[in-house]
Amino acid sequence: MRITLPDGSEMAAEKGQAVYDIVGKIGKKLQKDAIVAQLNDELADLSHKVTANASLKVFTFKNPEGKDAYWHSASHLMAQAVKRLFPDAKLAIGPSIENGFYYDFDVERSFTPDDVQKIEAEMAKIVAEDLPIVREELSMEKAIELFSSLNEPYKIELLRDLDAESVSIYRQGEFVDLCRGPHVPRTSRIKSFKLLTIAGAYWRGDEKRQMLQRLYGTAWPTADELDAYLKMREEVERRDHRRIGKELELYSIQEETGPGLVLWHTKGARLRNSIENFWRDEHYKNGYDLVYSPHIGRGQLWQTSGHLDFYRENMYSSMDIDGQEYYVKPMNCPFHIMMYRSRGWSYREFPLRWAELGTVYRYERSGVLHGLLRVRGFTQDDAHLFCRPDQMPEEIDRVLSFSLYMLRSFGFNDFKVYLATRPKEKSVGEDDKWQSAIKALEESVRRAGIEYEVDEGGGAFYGPKIDIKIKDALGREWQCSTIQFDFNLPERFDLTYIDRDGQKHRPIMIHRALFGSMERFIGVLIEHYAGRFPLWLSPVQVQIASITDETVDFAAGLRDRMMREGLRVEADLRNETIKYKIRDAIEKKVPYIGVIGGKEAAANSISVRKRGENTSESMPIDEFIARLKDEISRRL
RNA sequence: GCCCACGUAGCUCAGUCGGUAGAGCAUUUGCAUGGUAAGCAAAAGGUCACCAGUUCGAUUCUGGUCGUGGGCUCCA
Numbered sequence: 001m002r003i004t005l006p007d008g009s010e011m012a013a014e015k016g017q018a019v020y021d022i023v024g025k026i027g028k029k030l031q032k033d034a035i036v037a038q039l040n041d042e043l044a045d046l047s048h049k050v051t052a053n054a055s056l057k058v059f060t061f062k063n064p065e066g067k068d069a070y071w072h073s074a075s076h077l078m079a080q081a082v083k084r085l086f087p088d089a090k091l092a093i094g095p096s097i098e099n100g101f102y103y104d105f106d107v108e109r110s111f112t113p114d115d116v117q118k119i120e121a122e123m124a125k126i127v128a129e130d131l132p133i134v135r136e137e138l139s140m141e142k143a144i145e146l147f148s149s150l151n152e153p154y155k156i157e158l159l160r161d162l163d164a165e166s167v168s169i170y171r172q173g174e175f176v177d178l179c180r181g182p183h184v185p186r187t188s189r190i191k192s193f194k195l196l197t198i199a200g201a202y203w204r205g206d207e208k209r210q211m212l213q214r215l216y217g218t219a220w221p222t223a224d225e226l227d228a229y230l231k232m233r234e235e236v237e238r239r240d241h242r243r244i245g246k247e248l249e250l251y252s253i254q255e256e257t258g259p260g261l262v263l264w265h266t267k268g269a270r271l272r273n274s275i276e277n278f279w280r281d282e283h284y285k286n287g288y289d290l291v292y293s294p295h296i297g298r299g300q301l302w303q304t305s306g307h308l309d310f311y312r313e314n315m316y317s318s319m320d321i322d323g324q325e326y327y328v329k330p331m332n333c334p335f336h337i338m339m340y341r342s343r344g345w346s347y348r349e350f351p352l353r354w355a356e357l358g359t360v361y362r363y364e365r366s367g368v369l370h371g372l373l374r375v376r377g378f379t380q381d382d383a384h385l386f387c388r389p390d391q392m393p394e395e396i397d398r399v400l401s402f403s404l405y406m407l408r409s410f411g412f413n414d415f416k417v418y419l420a421t422r423p424k425e426k427s428v429g430e431d432d433k434w435q436s437a438i439k440a441l442e443e444s445v446r447r448a449g450i451e452y453e454v455d456e457g458g459g460a461f462y463g464p465k466i467d468i469k470i471k472d473a474l475g476r477e478w479q480c481s482t483i484q485f486d487f488n489l490p491e492r493f494d495l496t497y498i499d500r501d502g503q504k505h506r507p508i509m510i511h512r513a514l515f516g517s518m519e520r521f522i523g524v525l526i527e528h529y530a531g532r533f534p535l536w537l538s539p540v541q542v543q544i545a546s547i548t549d550e551t552v553d554f555a556a557g558l559r560d561r562m563m564r565e566g567l568r569v570e571a572d573l574r575n576e577t578i579k580y581k582i583r584d585a586i587e588k589k590v591p592y593i594g595v596i597g598g599k600e601a602a603a604n605s606i607s608v609r610k611r612g613e614n615t616s617e618s619m620p621i622d623e624f625i626a627r628l629k630d631e632i633s634r635r636l
Numbered sequence: 637g638c639c640c641a642c643g644u645a646g647c648u649c650a651g652u653c654g655g656u657a658g659a660g661c662a663u664u665u666g667c668a669u670g671g672u673a674a675g676c677a678a679a680a681g682g683u684c685a686c687c688a689g690u691u692c693g694a695u696u697c698u699g700g701u702c703g704u705g706g707g708c709u710c711c712a
Contacts, residue, residue, distance in 0.1 A: 102707095110639070197640090198640055207710085214708080255685075480712075520712055576674095577674085586673055598671090
């Protein structure tokens with residue numbers, strides 16, 4: 001029997017030999033590190049007996065396949081411990097996830113932190129027992145019988161949904177689980193683990209079904225790797241935008257003002273202003289026009305737009321003005337539509353690109369609110385494009401490249417693109433329109449040469465969309481840019497233009513946002529830069545620190561001069577030591593600290609200390625200002 | 637909305653097995669006029685989230701409400 005290795009070389013093996021033994025012949029170290037293997041195109045356990053010629057790949061913890069199996073085995077380990085301590089717990093599912101695993105249980109009472117400790121201890125025992133983990137194939141019938149006898153209703157439900165004649169199960173000691181595998185060969189292979197959090201989770205992600213108890217954990221081959229991972233999580237906590245937002249006095253959300261409603265403090269407002277100014281400039285440069293619209297509109301408008309029919313659960317209840325119903329806007333589109341409807345349009349005037357930083361309010365369920373990333377009042381960097389069908393592909397291309405340009409301007413290069421198709425339930429428009437629009441979006445993404453995923457049924461009720469998501473410090477993805485077709489509003493508001501043929505035609509309407517919302521974008525931006533904003537965005541670009549009382553006037557004068565030059569400067573004139581002021585400025589993460597002492601005042605110079613460096617450089621004030629202006633203009 | 641945890645000074649957190657609370661930092665004042673990551677000292681600062689209940693007495697126990705965090709579900 002011949003085994004082909006990834007490098008193309010071949011080796012002999014006896015028929016029926018286990019993968020583990022074959023790997024041993026390749027190398028002892030590899031045998032020790034091996035977790036699972038791939039035989040031809042299928043993943044296999046190390047205990048798998050090879051009966052025919054095959055190609056073989058070995059995976060260790062360094063490979064995604066190895067990690068996956070390792071964490072999956074750790075989840076079984078945890079489930080076994082839970083079953084020992086809570087025999088009545090019903091098993092649901094327990095997959096590996098990014099950096100770890102979870103398992104869902106249906107238990108009488110929820111787990112306490114105390115339980116978690118006991119479970120961890122039991123896991124350690126099972127590891128010490130060094131149980132072999134054994135795969136078994138069963139017919140569907142036998143499997144259902146087995147899990148019925150074990151009283152595992154969730155497993156039976158899973159089995160009944162599987163369209164297969166036979167399934168595999170894995171046993172380790174008294175524990176048995178329905179599982180595709182593969183797994184590590186013995187429980188002793190799971191070396192360093194930690195249970196992280198207890199959470200609730202619906203069975204099969206359906207909020208109408210049973211709420212289960214989910215335990216999250218992580219596992220690593222060595223204690224050092226586990227420690228490193230836990231340290232990394234602490235790092236991530238340190239760059240959480242909620243922590244930095246407070247430390248740098250960017251914003252607050254307070255119980256008394258209302259959850260999900262952001263108060264932008266002075267520093268945060270400066271940051272937001274820099275972003276918005278850039279945004280406005282770039283929009284004018286890219287052929288957009290800017291508009292403004294009100295925060296509330298009459299009920300009739302929202303009736304016509306379909307929002308009251310399709311979006312009501314996200315809208316706040318109406319208010320009465322002179323006996324008429326008004327609603328706070330959850331979207332800006334109807335207002336832009338009304339601007340369009342205010343007069344007739346010729347095909348020669350197309351495309352129209354109308355943008356607005358429009359503040360909208362949406363009801364979000366209390367449990368989903370999250371710092372700046374998920375709020376109830378937010379400002380969208382919204383725009384609506386109206387064009388002829390023949391202009392549509394180019395318009396999508398332009399929006400897409402504009403969007404990527406804007407994100408890259410803020411240092412984002414790690415994003416994911418999704419193509420969202422027609423929702424299964426509520427949606428409007430003929431199917432062929434949907435299909436052609438989806439095709440247009442897909443072609444544009446292809447032309448841009450970007451990788452994307454299809455989000456089946458993830459479109460808006462009024463049309464398909466391209467979503468671009470960027471990651472926060474925890475690696476969670478947040479939707480920012482979105483490009484959406486709208487088949488709904490042009491119909492409902494009977495929008496038309498006069499084409500070359502002198503006849504009325506329906507324009508194509510595209511709705512788009514680049515940052516998504518200022519709140520979410522800035523939230524992600526804070527984490528992205530860990531609060532160390534580049535000079536052009538920093539709320540405070542230079543912090544001036546005077547050394548003695550004698551230099552206070554000079555320092556204050558310098559601050560005023562730099563402010564007049566358009567720089568964002570603050571002066572620390574307190575009666576404190578220079579060491580103290582430097583430390584304070586470093587903690588505020590300002591890009592430049594300018595120290596003014598007697599020498600500087602006499603020479604009209606400034607001692608400049610750049611963020612991240614612990615040395616300073618003395619230079620004439622004019623030179624420093626010129627340097628700042630140059631860096632700002634280059635958006636450094 | 638659902639599950640779990642949490643809510644003590646501006647911030648970070650101790651603490652009270654039921655007898656109305658404490659530290660560090662920040663703030664204010666005084667001394668020190670200090671040259672690149674915390675000079676010294678003093679003072680001030682709290683209806684212990686809110687509302688009920690139990691109790692002679694609740695910040696502590698119980699229940700509810702609000703809010704926050706981690707998830708789930710849902711979305712920019």
